[in-house]
Amino acid sequence: xxxxxEHRDLSAYLAxxxxxxxxxxxxxxTAARLARDAEDSYSYARLAFExxxxxxxxxxxxxxxxxxxxxxxxxxQRTGICYAKAHALAALLRAEDIPTALCYQRLAHDxxxxxxxHGLVAVRxxxxxxxxxxxxxxxxxxxRFSLDGERLAWxxxxxxxxxxxxxxxxxxxxxxxxxxxxxxxxxxxxxxLPTELPRTR
Numbered sequence: 001x002x003x004x005x006e007h008r009d010l011s012a013y014l015a016x017x018x019x020x021x022x023x024x025x026x027x028x029x030t031a032a033r034l035a036r037d038a039e040d041s042y043s044y045a046r047l048a049f050e051x052x053x054x055x056x057x058x059x060x061x062x063x064x065x066x067x068x069x070x071x072x073x074x075x076x077q078r079t080g081i082c083y084a085k086a087h088a089l090a091a092l093l094r095a096e097d098i099p100t101a102l103c104y105q106r107l108a109h110d111x112x113x114x115x116x117x118h119g120l121v122a123v124r125x126x127x128x129x130x131x132x133x134x135x136x137x138x139x140x141x142x143x144r145f146s147l148d149g150e151r152l153a154w155x156x157x158x159x160x161x162x163x164x165x166x167x168x169x170x171x172x173x174x175x176x177x178x179x180x181x182x183x184x185x186x187x188x189x190x191x192x193l194p195t196e197l198p199r200t201r
Contacts, residue, residue: 013099024072031095069180083119099124101168
């Protein structure tokens with residue numbers, strides 16, 4: 001699949017916004033701490049990925065009922081679903097001037113009850129975009145940071161009406177951000193998750 005930039009100008013993928021608030025002190029402090037152990041931008045990106053994947057539990061895995069969506073809140077409260085963790089990773093990467101996009105998949109629920117959007121990121125290295133999924137590993141999920149072939153949590157199955165969306169977004173998609181901001185808790189959020197991206201923005 002060919003990934004498609006929403007914006008030609010890479011500066012859009014370095015910008016801060018209300019969700020990817022990489023100027024926030026919490027984000028800057030975390031980024032600075034990770035950068036101290038990094039030899040270069042590649043190793044920093046891997047460390048940031050592993051930090052978000054491994055130290056911030058996915059709220060569905062941990063049973064946490066809180067809903068986070070702003071990167072600084074995800075880092076402070078140490079919880080979030082895939083979208084929120086993608087926002088946190090994007091903020092940490094952009095804080096160190098690594099172009100980072102948000103991207104999405106449509107995946108079927110394990111129980112066959114329908115579909116939901118899944119959120120991940122893409123990082124720009126060596127003139128190309130590379131998708132990464134920091135939602136958090138669990139039995140059956142072994143996502144890893146990789147620039148040499150994707151190591152994502154899931155590969156969509158077209159026969160199950162699953163798909164990858166090729167567009168690389170500079171900001172969280174409004175369909176995603178609106179449900180995160182409106183949800184008082186995760187059980188409510190689970191009932192309102194978007195099942196696909198609208199055909200037009």
